[in-house]
Amino acid sequence: MFVHYKSAEVEGIRLFYREAGKAGAPVVLLLHGFPSSSHMYRNLIPELASDYRVIAPDYPGFGNSDQPSSEAFDYTFDRLAELIGAFAETLGLDRYSIYVHDYGAPVGFRLAVKHPERIQAIVSQNGNAYEEGLLPSWAPIRAYWSDPADETNRNNMLGLLAPAFTKLQYVEGTRNPERVSPDAWNQDQFVLDRPGNADIQLALFYDYRNNLKQYPVWQEYFRTHRPPALIAWGQRDMFFGPDGALAYRRDLPDAEVHLLNTGHFPLEEDLALSAALIKRFLGEHVR
Template sequence: MKLFSLLLGLVAFCAAATTTRAAALHQGWQEVDGLHLFYREAGNPADPTVVFLHGNPLSSIMYVQVMENLVAHQRLHVIAVDYPSFGYSDAPSHEAYRYTFDHVAQTVADFLKARGISRYSLYMQDYGVPVGFRLISANPQAIAAIIVQNGVIHLDGFPSAQDPKGELRRHWTTRNPALDQRRAGYARSMTYPQASGWEDEDHAGPDATLLMIAAIQRPGVIEARNDLWFDYGTNVQHYPAWQAALRKMKVPVLVLWGKRDQFFTMPGAFAYLRDAPQAEVHILDSTHFATLDMPDEVAELVGGFLSKHHAALLPTQVGDK
C-alpha cells in the first residue's frame, strides 16, 4: 500500500505539471452508467470532432501531446476517454462491471452520447481498435474518418494469434488460469520509473508509465484486465465482419504504424489496404506507442490528413444526428 500511495502522489504531481504546460486541454470526469470516466478535451464542439481511443495498458495520457498539437494548428474538437479501470477512470470490480469489449464499447458509446457527440472521426490504437470497430458497426453513419495506429482487424499483423493451437488462441477458447496468474504476477512486480533498473523499450515515457502502474495496481484491477484479455478472442471472431464493414464505408482512412512494434507487426498496416484501398499508410520508425515516442510526427501526419478531408468531417454532413 505504501508503494501504491507513493505512485498516486507522484502521478498527481505529474498530472499537475502536465496541466500547467498543456493549457489547451481541459480534463474532467463524466458520469456514465453510474461510473465516473476521466476524459481530456480541447477545441470547439462545433468543429469536426476526433475521438481518441487508447490502447492497453495505457490511457488517454498517450494522446496529450498529439491533441494539443492538433488544436493549436487547426479548428478541431478533440476528446479522449479512459476506459473503466484505465487511467483515472473508476475501476469497479469485475463482479460489478463486465469487462468485455462489448461492454466497454457500449460504455464509450454512452460517454459520447453524454458529451453530445454524434458525428466524429476515430483515432484508434491497440485496444482502441476493437472498441472503435464496435462503434463503427453499431452506427457507421456517425463515422467521418478512420485513423488506425498499431491495432489490428486482420491476423496478418498479429503473429502471436495466428496459430489456432497457440497459447493465446487456446486461452481464448478455454481460459487458462496459469496465464492469468502470470499476467497478474507481472503487473504486481512493476515498479515506478527510476534512474536505475528501469527500461522503457516502447518509449512510453515515465509519466505515462507511472500512471499505468498506479492504475493497474489498484485493488481488483488486474482481475478485471484479465477478464478483458480473455474476452479478446471475441475480437478475432469479429475480424471478417469488421473488414466487410470497412469495405462498405468508403470514408477517408489513415494508417500509421510504428515498425518497431513486436506485438502488432507491419503486415497489419498493409492489410487495411485490402478493405480500404483509399487508405494512406505511413510506416514510422517508432514503437507500439508512437504518439508518445514521436508525437510531433504523428500530429503532422494526422493534421495533414484531417486538413485534406476537412469538408467531409464537418458535423453538418449527411449522417449527423
C-alpha cells in the same frame, strides 16, 4: 489551447476525459489501448486542438475513470464499446473521427459498425483489425484463451501486468528508449496495481479472443462504407506487426499507410511526425 479535465456520468459510471478545442469544430475521439489511458494523448491533444474538438476518455478500470468491480461491470469489449457509445451520446457527439490504438480498435470499430453514419474518418496507430497483424508474441494469450483455468496460463497473463513488462511495451522497438518518458509507464502501473484491477485486465485479455471473431465484420464495414483512413503504424511493435497495417489496403484501397520506425506507442517517440500526418489527413478529409 487549454486542455480541460472533465468527467461524465454514464450509466452510473464516472468516466474521466480530456477535452480541448472549440465547441463547434469537427470532433476527434481518441480511444486508448492497454495498459494506457487518455494520458497517452497528453501531447497529441494540443497539436490537434487548434482545428478540432478533441476528446479522449478513459475506459472504466483505466486511468482516472471509476473502477467498478468485475461483479458490477461486465469487462468485455462489447460492453466497453456500448459505454463509450453512450458517452459520445451524452456529450452530443453525432459526427466524429476516431483515432484508435490497441484496445481502441475493437472499441472504435464496434462504434463504427453500429453507427457508420457518425464516422467521418479513421486514424489507426497500431489498432489491429486483421489476423496477420498478430505476431507470435500472442502465443501466451492464445494459450490463455484455450484454458484460462490453467495456473501456468494465468500466471503468464499476470506477468503482463508487472512493472517490467509495462515499461517494455513503451521502450521495445524504439530507436532511443531514453526519449520515452517514464511518466507514461509509471502512470499505467499505478492503475494496474490498484486492488481488483488484475481481475479486470484478465477478463479483457480473455475476451480479446472475441475481437478476432469480429474482424470479418469490421472488414465488411471498411469495404461497404469506405471511410477515409490513415494507418500510421509503429512497425517495430512487439504485438502488432506491419502486416496488420498493410492489410487495411485489402478492404480500403485508398487508405494512406505509413510504417514508422518505432514501437507500440508511436506518439512517445514520433509525436511530431504522427501529428503532422494526422493534421494533414484530417484537413483533407474532414470538414
